[in-house]
Amino acid sequence: MLRAESGRPKQISYKGEVDIVTESDRRSEELIVKRLREHFPDHAIVAEEGARNPASAAGAKYCWHVDPLDGTTNFAHGYPCFAVSIGLVENEEPIAGVVFNPIADELFSAARGEGAYLNGKLIRVSSVEKLEYSLVATGFPTHHRKRSANMDYYWEYTLRSHGVRRDGSAALDLCSVACGRFDAFWEFNLNSWDTAAGVMLVREAGGIVTDFAGQPYRPGGHDMLASNGQIHEQMRDVATHISGGATKAGLR
Numbered sequence: 001m002l003r004a005e006s007g008r009p010k011q012i013s014y015k016g017e018v019d020i021v022t023e024s025d026r027r028s029e030e031l032i033v034k035r036l037r038e039h040f041p042d043h044a045i046v047a048e049e050g051a052r053n054p055a056s057a058a059g060a061k062y063c064w065h066v067d068p069l070d071g072t073t074n075f076a077h078g079y080p081c082f083a084v085s086i087g088l089v090e091n092e093e094p095i096a097g098v099v100f101n102p103i104a105d106e107l108f109s110a111a112r113g114e115g116a117y118l119n120g121k122l123i124r125v126s127s128v129e130k131l132e133y134s135l136v137a138t139g140f141p142t143h144h145r146k147r148s149a150n151m152d153y154y155w156e157y158t159l160r161s162h163g164v165r166r167d168g169s170a171a172l173d174l175c176s177v178a179c180g181r182f183d184a185f186w187e188f189n190l191n192s193w194d195t196a197a198g199v200m201l202v203r204e205a206g207g208i209v210t211d212f213a214g215q216p217y218r219p220g221g222h223d224m225l226a227s228n229g230q231i232h233e234q235m236r237d238v239a240t241h242i243s244g245g246a247t248k249a250g251l252r
Contacts, residue, residue: 028068087196097197174198
């Protein structure tokens, strides 16, 4: 559906100052939620555009986290970088996830203990060992952008790596870490539906996903750092240096 609608004029509305939503977001979510409810009627569902299962997501053993169109701004502008992300969490821990890029026809999938795959082929994170040889990625918030400290991180990581990419889809950025296209990805204030599937993919591909303090990341956490594991501590060292200055400046 998204592939077919990507080339058509978009009906756009705003959830905030610049946070847009299209009719395609809503139709995609309706389709996915309907299917999940048919097969897993007792599971909770948390989806970006508001669909909810009557069960309480906070107390549910199993909860699906659905982003029906990750990269809506890209989609609305005709930039072919967007995806559908569906992650399953058991007692707040990701256990399975799929991310589908309909334009590239790439399906990333993972389940706990079973590895990570791209179109059925096993994938692994990169083996790059130094930050200065790495290609990394990030994203920026649509809310409270002037109060975001991420420009400080963007600046420092740009100077210390091969470069920083900002493609506008956290789900695909995490997939790129999982398959070795990126060596690391960081971002702040992502929602659970942005990351539940991607976290599983990175971990099953041999990578690490934590917060900047080094604690295991859970979907919905304040800050995320995903990497191939080889450069994880180097990324954290830089973040620690930056966060000290940002805190003193009142940016965090």
